[in-house]
Amino acid sequence: MKKIIVLIYGILAYIVFLISFLYAIGFIGNLFVPKGIDSGTEIEFTTAFLINIGLLSLFAVQHSVMARPVFKEWWVKIIGKAAERSTYILLTSLLLLLIFWKWQPMTTVVWNIENSALVLVLxxxxxxxxxxVLLSTFMISHFELFGLTQIVDNLKDKITQAPKFQTNFLYKIVRHPIMLGFLIAFWATPTMTVGHLLFAAVTTAYILVAVKFLEEKDLRKALGEKYLDYQNEVPMLIPFTKKKVNASLLSNPTK
Ligand SMILES: C[S@@+](CC[C@H](N)C(=O)[O-])C[C@H]1O[C@@H](n2cnc3c(N)ncnc32)[C@H](O)[C@@H]1O
Structure with a gap:
């Protein structure tokens, strides 16, 4: 019975993720959705700025803290191994929906491209x-990343294997294609408002810090030499720019 409940919980978490992901596309692109990044009534600038920064910070804290191995070790004792990833996905998705719901438009235009060919290109x-973003999730392991493998394995009394470390497809071109996809989607717009710029700038800063100082640190710790070699061969985010890692990291992968 408990396994069925975990299964239903995981499926619901995945549905909430799908809704938040699709809404994110509409929100950032000001397309299809009732409330885009530039829609709604504008309030005083400082208040809007603080609310928006607060919303993004809330997301950054949840997303970073809950992804750390130390937190997970403690959290699985409470929530159980099978439901851990689904819970992470559910909370991440709910916080995204909160951002979309409470986001304060700041509609002063920073740039507006009128050339129709350029608009189409953007x-x-x-x-x-x-x-x-979407394709890269399948290159790692889409269903494990979003907790579905774990809930199905749990039903079958099977231990979920950690996904294979991926160095092929887009992971051969950059180490973080999912993040690269987000950056492209956040910045590529023919009309950039102050609110959209704030969103793009803060999320870019967060992605750079989280990838470099949290995710890669965990991966170096887990994979050691293998990840250092990968860092030496494949650029972090910008294709065809190779970055050499600090030699001191080779002797201390946990640094
Ligand atoms: C949201 S995904 C983002 C992955 C990567 N940062 C990207 O932008 O494509 C985060 C999870 O992917 C895992 N991961 C990162 N690089 C990986 C790789 N090359 N192969 C398999 N898993 C990876 C991390 O350990 C983490 O659990």
Missing amino acids: QIIFWIGWAI
Whole structure:
């Protein structure tokens, strides 16, 4: 019975993720959805700025803290191994929906491209960004990343294997294609408002810090030499720019 409940919980968490992901596309692109990043009544600038920064910070704290191995070790004792990833996905998705709901528009235009060919190019790049995000999740292990493998394995009394470390497909071009896809989608717009710029700038800063100082640190710790070699061979986010890692990291992968 408990396994069925965990299964239903995991499926619901995945549905909430799908809703938040699709809404994110509409929100950032000001497309299809009732409330886009630039819609709604504008309030005083400082208040809007503080609310928006507060919302993004809330997301950053939840997303970073709950992804750390130390937190997970403690958290699985409470929630159980099978439901851990689904809970992470559910809370992440709910916080995203909170951002979309409470986001304060700041509609002063920073740039507005009128050339229709350029507008089309930017719109295509925007969609390419989202396609990169989605495709890359399948290159790692989409169903494990979103907790579905864990809940199905739990039903079958099977231990979920950690996904294979991926160095192929887009992971051969950059180490973080999912993040690259987000960055492309956040910045590629023909009309950039102050609110959209704030969103893009803060999320970019967060992605750079979280990837470099949290995720890669964990991966170096878990994979050691293998990850250092990967860092030496494949650039972090910008394709075809190779970055050499600090030699001191080779002797201390946990640094
Ligand atoms: C949301 S995904 C983002 C992955 C990567 N940062 C990216 O942007 O494509 C985070 C999870 O992917 C895992 N991960 C990162 N690089 C990986 C790789 N090359 N192969 C398999 N898993 C990876 C991390 O350990 C973490 O659990």
